[in-house]
Amino acid sequence: xxxALITGANRGIGLEFATQYARDGxxxxxxxxxxxxxxxxxxxxxxxxxxxxxxxxxxxxLHQIERLSKKLSETTIDLLINNAGTYPPASHGELGHIxxxxxxxxxxxxxxxxxxxxxxxxEQINRSQLKTVAxxxxxxxxxxxxxxxxxxxxxxxxxxxxxVAKSLAIDxxxxxxxxxxxxxxxxxxxxxxxxxxxxxxxxxxxMRKVLRQITQADSGKFFAxxxxxxxx
Ligand code: NDP
Numbered sequence: 001x002x003x004a005l006i007t008g009a010n011r012g013i014g015l016e017f018a019t020q021y022a023r024d025g026x027x028x029x030x031x032x033x034x035x036x037x038x039x040x041x042x043x044x045x046x047x048x049x050x051x052x053x054x055x056x057x058x059x060x061x062l063h064q065i066e067r068l069s070k071k072l073s074e075t076t077i078d079l080l081i082n083n084a085g086t087y088p089p090a091s092h093g094e095l096g097h098i099x100x101x102x103x104x105x106x107x108x109x110x111x112x113x114x115x116x117x118x119x120x121x122x123e124q125i126n127r128s129q130l131k132t133v134a135x136x137x138x139x140x141x142x143x144x145x146x147x148x149x150x151x152x153x154x155x156x157x158x159x160x161x162x163x164v165a166k167s168l169a170i171d172x173x174x175x176x177x178x179x180x181x182x183x184x185x186x187x188x189x190x191x192x193x194x195x196x197x198x199x200x201x202x203x204x205x206x207m208r209k210v211l212r213q214i215t216q217a218d219s220g221k222f223f224a225x226x227x228x229x230x231x232x
Pocket of ligand 1 (some may be wrong): 007008009011012013014032033034059060074082084085086107109136137138139141177183184185186187188189190191192193196
């Protein structure tokens with residue numbers, strides 16, 4: 001049985017990853033900030049029993065990541081999905097109105113946490129067959145794709161995590177660990193809003209297909225949910 005560890009698994013894209021992998025018979029380690037308030041995730045755990053285990057994790061708190069890694073030291077992790085992400089209020093990220101404390105918070109969640117997760121869990125990942133790390137980024141972090149400007153906070157935090165994933169691909173290549181970046185599309189979640197183009201189900205179905213198809217040669221690459229390569 002394969003094991004996936006997912007951050008931010010209580011709603012949106014993270015919950016959909018947990019749901020689909022549980023349905024396919026995976027062991028799911030579902031992390032979220034407030035398990036006691038994660039109604040939908042608890043419902044999933046009730047449905048799948050020990051196949052869905054819920055752990056408390058605020059990814060901004062690096063000591064919590066270390067503590068969870070110690071708790072799961074004997075676990076093998078085939079797929080680490082760094083999904084948790086934040087998009088501060090749009091008005092806080094525009095020129096002349098930048099909220100610098102929001103910027104630092106966004107960097108903690110979107111950029112620092114994915115790297116800390118890999119540092120903390122690399123031994124558990126190294127033991128697995130799939131040895132895959134996925135980081136949920138965004139096309140908004142693509143420098144080549146930026147035609148509209150603005151969104152300084154979100155764009156910069158995702159552009160920075162793109163570089164994190166690329167360096168991980170190089171540094172972990174000798175161990176056979178694959179590091180990929182995934183753009184989920186514009187998705188109907190709390191972050192994407194109701195007017196977004198695709199459902200979480202469509203997005204995650206697509207990203208799981210990408211994850212099934214990638215090989216070591218794809219490590220360090222940036223893919224959309226439909227498999228298209230995204231320019232840096
Ligand atoms: P949502 O806003 O719907 O959900 C965000 C998730 O991240 C929630 O589970 C939230 O938990 C969690 N999270 C936020 N901060 C923390 C933290 N400090 N510790 C742990 N968990 C945290 O977003 P989506 O599901 O839409 O997005 C998932 C990923 O996809 C993100 O990385 C996002 O940037 C990316 N993305 C999304 C797009 C979209 O259109 N939706 C487009 C491009 C990229 P809590 O409930 O506790 O707040």
